[in-house]
Amino acid sequence: MNSWRWNEDEDEAIDSLPIEAQIIYLRVFRKHMDYASGVVGIKRTVSYSQIKERLEYQPPVHSNEKVKEYSRGxxxxxxxxxxxxxxxxxxxxxxxxxxxxxxxxPMACSDAEIARHEQDTASATQQNADETKAGDDNRDTSATREARHPSGSPVTPNPLTTFEGSPKKSRPKKWGEPVDHELVNEMVEAISVDLESPVKHSPTTWANDMRLLRERDGRSVEQIRYLIGWTAKHSFWSDKVMSPSKLREKWDQLVKQAKNEHEQKKSRLTPGRHTGLENTSTDGLVAQEDGTYEF
Known part of the structure; x- marks a missing residue:
């Protein structure tokens, strides 16, 4: 199967999910995805009733098995x-x-240009093979090697120029920049401090979530880094925020609580000092000399 249809990243991410979730992804969303955009639901719509029908199980007549149905929830x-x-x-x-x-x-290799390029390359390879075979069949076998080619060398296609006009496109980068993987490593280290072994995780999935935090949600690296450390040490949130996706989900709530606790701490240490916690954004984070971040 061609890489643009299925890849190891999808396989790794889907492997730990319930079989029902795997069916929904493979038999509904992935099946109806627009390969030009990687989006499903515009050119080909999907609905809860469609998913419900795909998941339902109707046992054979006279079977003791029960009908398996799924609610919208x-x-x-x-x-x-x-x-x-x-x-x-x-x-x-x-x-x-x-x-x-x-x-x-986001994990699907959805660029249709890559698919077409692979197909065009395969067609061109087959065409060259057919032409070579035809040349061999029509060649005068009585002619000497030198007569067939003045240089005395057989004519072979140049691998560097055979597909010179073919478009060369690399797979789009979807798993973030190196900084996203650095943030993943920092989060794994932070939340694994009190565990016997590092927390189990999917590096590609976590890096993609870090990328979404930066690119889609507009969070800075410093802001993400601060909340990773803050939640890992917090008495309540340390065992609640155990992944980048959960960090995204609880972001606003975490920022608000972190600011409130920071304000209370500053008030106790230096009464009357301006803390800069008038809003719930983390734009005011400043790196300190000891490697921590302060608002």
Missing amino acids: QIKRLIQKLVDAGLLERLHDTSKGVEKMIFRL
Whole structure:
């Protein structure tokens, strides 16, 4: 199977999910995805009823097995697992309660140009093979090697120029920059301090979530770094925020609480000092000499 249809990153991310979530991803979202954009729900729509029909199981007649059905709430929770795993990125507004769902599949190799290039390359290779065979069949076998070619060398295609006009496109980068992987390593180290072994995680999925934090949510590296350290040491949040996806989900709440606690601490140490905590953004974070960050 060609890499643009399925890849190891998807396989790794989906492996730990419930079988129902895997079916939804493979048999609904991935199946109906637009390979030109990596989006599902625009050119080919998906709905809860469609997913429900795909998941339902009707046992054979006279069987003792029970009918397996799924409610809308169960389907929503399964879809959320795909979102948390980084396999789906929600593009529709859930607050409006709309039926139409639109998702981007960030892990899928969706560039149709890559697919066409692979197909064109395969066709060109086959065409050259056919032409070579035809030349061999029509060649005068009585002619000497030198007569067939003045240089005395057989004519062979130049591998550097054979497909000179073919477009060369690398797979789009979807797993973030090196800094995203650095943040992943820092988070793994921070939340694994009190564990017997490092927390189990998918490096590609976590790096993708860090990328989304930066690019989609507009968080800076310093802000992310601060909250990673803050939540890992917090008595309540340390065992609640155990992944970048959870950090994204609870971001505003975490920032507000971190600022409130910071304000209380500063008030106790230096009464009357301006703390800069009038809003809930983390734009005021400043790196300190000891490697920590202060508002």
